[in-house]
Amino acid sequence: MRRWQDITITLISDIISSLVAFAVALAVRNASASDYLPFPLSAYTVPALLLSLAWTGLFAYVGLYDDWSRRGRFDELVLLTKAVLFGGVVIFLLTFDPNSPLPPTRVVLLTYGLTLVAVSGTGRFAVRGLQRRLFLRGIGLRNALVVGTGQSAVQFAETLKRTPRLGLRVAGFLATETVTNPSPLAQPVLGRLNELGPIIEQHQVRDVIFAEPSLSHKTVLDAVALCSGRKVNFGSLPDLYDVVGRTGAGGQLYGVPLLPLYPSDMPVWQRRTKRVLDFLVAFSALVAGLPLWLLVALAVWLEDKGPVFYSQDRVGKDGRVFRFHKFRSMIPNAEKATGPVWAQKNDPRITTVGSIIRKLRIDEVPQLWNVLRGEMSLVGPRPERPFFVERLAAEIPLYRRRLLVTPGITGWAQTKHAYDQTLDDVREKLKYDLYYIENMSLRFDFLIILRTIWVMLTGKGAQ
Secondary structure: OOHHHHHHHHHHHHHHHHHHHHHHHHHHHHHHOOOOOOOOHHHHHHHHHHHHHHHHHHHHHHOOOOOOOOOOHHHHHHHHHHHHHHHHHHHHHHHOOOOOOOOOHHHHHHHHHHHHHHHHHHHHHHHHHHHHHHHHOOOOOEEEEEEOOOHHHHHHHHHHHHOHHHOEEEEEEEEOOOOOOOOOOOOOEEEEHHHHHHHHHHHOEEEEEEOOOOOOHHHHHHHHHHOOOOOOEEEEOHHHHHHHOOOOOOEEEOOEEEEEOOOOOOOHHHHHHHHHHHHHHHHHHHHHOHHHHHHHHHHHHHHHOOOOEEEEEEEOHHHOEEEEEEEOOEOOOOOOOOOOOOOOOOOOOEOHHHHHHHHOOHHHOOHHHHHHOOOOEEEOOOOEOHHHHHHHHHHOOOHHHHHHOOOEEEOHHHHHOOOOOOHHHHHHHHHHHHHHHHOOOHHHHHHHHHHHHHHHHHOOOOO
């Protein structure tokens, strides 16, 4: 089955499960209240349908319709149970009435929740079972690339060939050294690792497995970064654990033990909540602070009658370039004679108004527009210009890893270190950026925002 077919069937299954659970809970309620005259069945149609839509919305929000190839059945059942538990608490708080003549709400809700988990879980397992049967017939298999031509790579490819129920078909190998062909299997060596991007597009690859123990961490990272923006799963065989340097939990791909390369440690619901909060906070700040922002714009313009805003290209998530905005804090055309350079301490190009708004971080406010557009987040590694990204990625190992997450207006590095002035500054701040990427959470974001507000209000701390 195609991915959209999986989602459609699962969605229909969940809607049916919700309706069944509603009917069972309604029967329990009516059976327990013999002296209660129930409403006609038609009166429950709209509430039942609305609840079904609410449940599917919640399931989508927590990631239950996301790619399940890297999630086991037990993990999916646990996630489903957590979602139903959360939804049940919300329903209880919205419907609880201590004076109601009906049986206790929690009894009905418990019945409703247990039925929903049981029926929805059964439906999801049935969809997975159907999918595996189709895999065994060669239907719906996803193309995979195996990086490496050594023994580990060959053994992994043989495993996939012997077990089509895993859902993967080896499209070919990528050589890390001299291209050799043919391989011990029938699949060809399609090219070199530096050709990964075009080969993914040409062969419609969905999974790339690194199975070459000799690959360095930097080589793997650069290969992944070059494929940014493509919907591809990256993983490595467990014997590459020391190479990729992961200290967290491992993963699996359709049941095969694998280490996911650079996954987000932030759960799906937190990532989506982060985006919602980004939008709400950015919109509120732009509207509520509009009088102040207009005064700042006027002050910038009055000083030298130059442009109010400074805009330039920056590199965002997955290497996508976007237009970045700030209140101008330097003289017009500050880099006309020098080309792209970092700001220095006591930089003569910084204007009087600019020095104030830079110290208070007010120059960053126009980036709230970038946050509204989804190009930036409130918190994340700072986006850099394409010129510097190419230069820094060539000189600093792991620098491209910053491109795996959405950049932010402020970040852990900005609260701990001054503006970049040298390559050593970039290396130091990269440590903080990588720490943030490995430990992303809403709680961490909240801490960073509090520290940033302290800097804005006091002018003290890192710049």
